[in-house]
Amino acid sequence: MRPNTTDSRWFDFRLDVAAAVIGLILGLLMVPLRFLASQVYIETIPIVLALACLLYLVSVRVSNTADFPTLTPTLTRLLPSVAFLGMAALVVVAVHQSRSTLFYYIAVWTGMVVLAQVIFADERDYHVGLLLAQVLVFGMVVRLAGAFTAPGYVGIDIWTHAGNWAPAIKEANSLAPIDTEKYYASPLYHLLVAVGSQLLGVTIRQSLIFTVGIPMALSTILVYATANVLVEQRWAVFAAALYTLSGNVIEWGIHLIPTGLGLVFYIGIIYALTRIMSTSYRIRDFLLVVVFSVAVILTHQISSFIMLIFVGAGLIAKVLLSTGLLRPVRTTGLGEQVRDTTNLTGLLVFDLGLITFMWSLTPYRGSSFLETMLSFFANTLRESAGFLNLAGGSGGSANSAGVTAGPTAMEQFIGYLDAMGLLLLLLLTIAGSLYVLHRRRTSQVTIASIIAIVVMLVFIFGFPLFGIRTFVPGRWLAFITVPMAVVGAIGIAYLASESPKGVAVALLVVFTLVYPPVTMLSSQGTLDDPAFDGVQTRYSYTENELDAVRTIANTTNTSQQSTDPADRITTDHPYGTVFERAWEVNAEPVVIDNGSTTNETVVYREYAQSGAEYYQNGRGEPFQPKVQQEDLCRGYSVVYDNGGVAVCERSMSS
Template identity: 25%
Template sequence: MKNIFATDPLTIDLKLCYIGLFTGIIFAIICYILSFSFVDVSLTLFFACFVYYVLKYKDTSNNVNTLKTFKSQYINHVVLINLSFVALTLILVNEMYLFSNIIFLYFIIIILSCLVMLEFISAPSKTIYSLLTISKIFIIAVILRWNMYFQYPNYIGVDAWYHSAIISDIIEFGHLPIDYTYSKYPIMHLLVSIGSLISNITIKNSMGFTVGLFEIISLIYVFLIGRSISSIKIGILATFLVAVSSYHISWGYYIIPMSLGLSVFSTIFYLLFRKKSLLLPRFKIITLLLIFLIIITHTLSTAVTWLFAALLYVSDKLYLIYSKKDLGLSLISLSLVLVVLTSMLGYWMYATGFIGYVSLAIKSSLTTSEISPIVANPLIVNAIERQLNRIELLLFIGFTIIGSLFWLSEGIDDPRKLTLMVSGAVITLLLFFSIFIGIDSALPDRWYAFLYVIIANISAVGIIYFVNSFKNDNLMVFSLVIIMALFTAFAITGAAANGGSAAYSEVQIKESLTESDLHSYNTLSRIYHGKVTTDAYSGLYFNYKAKLPTKNFEPYNLTNDHGLTILRINYLKNNPVSSPVADINQQGYGGYEATLILLNDVDFESLYGNSYSKIYDSRDISGFY
């Protein structure tokens, strides 16, 4: 069979384009008939290949590194752009409230994104102008993450409470606890503990100002990679895509070891990407130290790092076939694969007892129901929010396909481009395959953040290639601004990046604890030391903060004696409670079946007044014993 890489490079893109057109439409039909959820992904593949095919035969500028700039307009409007950006940022920060955001604030964020794009397309490609644009992108990134993080006084999500308990024990006892699963992966907890002790701030604030800040700073590596393989413009646009992505925003406020692992991965990714630098001893030492650091930080981040190192070796071999040039780096790539794999497996064997745990993990990966109880549930969002977030992903993947085909049409002059394409393609296929067959234990939702770091620059190339197809300057500017405004809008709309949005229905994150709730729970934990029945979020507090045994049902189950029962008014407004006396027409009256009702403290007192006594009462919290 004829080797496709041995043909003229100009034909490779068209061959893959035809394959994409055919595969996309066939899979879309199959998924529609079988009611699979990948119709939109298949259609994205089809339309991306179709758009590329049209652009291929259109008189389009093939140099994506020479996006037309409008220097005179930039000089004339630089003051206006920056003043507008500062003014809107101040309005945005001033109008942020606990637990809710007005819809107008999200229009401001979209406008800020448009201002960044106007500056991006009009500014000359010089370092001073690039730094000005990059600084604006970082400001938007901080707002999107810290708005969510500091919007709620308590931790967001189950895992964050768990890890805060480990950090609390480290600070209280002065050593690593041994009774937690993550005691063998302590880097994030030690970092936050040190930050809290040195700065005398709360654990939550220390998480935000250490791990959360590292996640934002790590965006710079996306820019550096884009600048090195393409241009400053590509690097800036790729950084913007990652900064406003919901998959990265969520790890900037849902702070757990995964957040730090993502930051360390971005650093390792950049160092491995600078292949020739690995010939220098100091870069070898730094890379090895970071590899060992990520191994004792987070398991999934380590696995993705090993996978990327393996794909780095594969792409080197493919480049040798493609260009007939041996860069002499394959041995280094293979060594990295072996070092990461050996270190990763060796430490996991030490940390888990290996044989029994691995056999359980393999079994669980094939039967997802066995592992589901220990996997954190995602945020509950309604259909429209989920679809809007999905459009962000589809736009990103669509332009990545266009950018990849364009690079192939130009010929792979830089082996690092092939590394990005091979890594992005393989990880995307693995991600969607795990979702398709239902291996939830692979945590596929967490892979998107790593994928964005890898393919952001390819997506930026696809966007610039598309924008350059417009010969009219006004259309070029308009198309770029609209694309990025839509990407931003879809990214920040759903609950993943914007749980407090006033535009959508109640979501799980809105049921977080208020300052008043926390004050009440502190009081209750001092006067009561037994079993507690409450809602899920309150149960997290009592489990990990007050360290009381809980029966945290969602909804409540009041068919048995569950000790102290705490009713939180904000929760009960929208969540039903299971009661055996809710409906006298059902067997639930005095029997075993229960009916779901909306129950407040008055209803509870009237139904259970003879069995329970109210021992605590505040504006938002009632306690019955």
């Protein structure tokens, strides 16, 4: 084992070192923001930025020449069997208990086993195909278990797309049922599901899993292929594992809406562009980009906009490299396949032109989609934009007359749990970004990835910091995970090989033990069956809850066009979204003021006893009380009760 050595070039000007120093100072300067606003990312991102820059500076200052720690040959041969056994156990548990607490317990340990092999397996026993198969199969089991075993659909928007529009399109054999909706000009998702149901002779739900759910799980292969162009195979598999385990990605593998299908096509674009910008590409690579671009535009508006950002980042990267500031030097290692920069102007013009044309034709709220979104953005800037005007409802309180209570310790824990996966990924991404800023490691695709990540972070965290959420930042998290996983793989590869051995081992062990649980137990990764009842909201429904929706919709005059208070039902969120989206029933939130409600008709779920559903207080703010039926329906007549759901109507005497 050779000792650590000091890099004599430490004091030479290097762009990567300068950026790391600036990042460290900036991170420390932003720490006091936590005293101005209580928001998990405001509190944690400055710390992550400073820590990542510090780790990079340490790795530059002290070169590690020690051997990389690896698993023993016996463990290397044993762990694949353990991993596949764990996956088989997950299938058995899912069939009998759905995605229960036991399922998550096994999934977390299996994820650790898979990640440990990816990181620590010895080079002589490193079988890429076997490890990639474990990552792929594990991702499919975790996602499809949720989609298959839930009695109905999981999520909110899916009840519109698969519960309403896709069946209507299948029955009408045309797009007429959505001719007034924004998806009329982006109907690929709905056509795939409807046509798949007809061709395969299966239900809409089964077709949804075949045409969207399985491709979502298989997209992991494209992430591996993208990273494999830039890093060695070990870290390419690591990038695939980061993507597969991400809670923000698992969410769209369970909540199967156009966002997930758009993500698949988006990954295809990144893969094809990576090949074009990094290798001796062929005409088929350009054709692949064009096909995926058109597919994204015909699927999902947000996905299309994010695609534009990445293509534009590639063009900006070419301009930067042409200035000479970041001119790459051809060396072996990272970027050994780097070629001359590629001009993406034609592709950007094509995508921008097609998107503008399609959005101008897309109907949305009485106008075109483009005009409506520009109007929304302008109104936001005029009316609600302001520094630290953080959008999003507060927690509320059980009594609207009282002071809004702060989050409980458990709610704070869940907030950090939900953010931790992205923060760990951000740590590696910052390190990887600093690494490729060195001239000897720069390439068009890596600079493009960094630019795209920075721009997307502005949309996800920067704009909401000023109260601007017009761009639906929550939908962007899965998309930013893709370039972050690739650049993060570059970062972990560098830190593992160049950081002091103790630091490198600690970082790798922490990642192996922490990343799987924080992602798979997060609120995003457990939409169908939360790991922490009473804090995380469940977005799937029991048989009793779905039966109640059908019964109420078929026996009550609850038209959304009715203005009669007697025709309006009230219930909790998200349960009310099923009424509105799948059955077009007029459902409004229950208003609880001083522990009681004045609504005429209340649909009460037994689930409300957990306190994870949402009601409104007297000020119209969402909050999560634990509600008993006898309290909410006191003075009401119970006209329907199936054991899981009760309908309470105000009596004349009340």
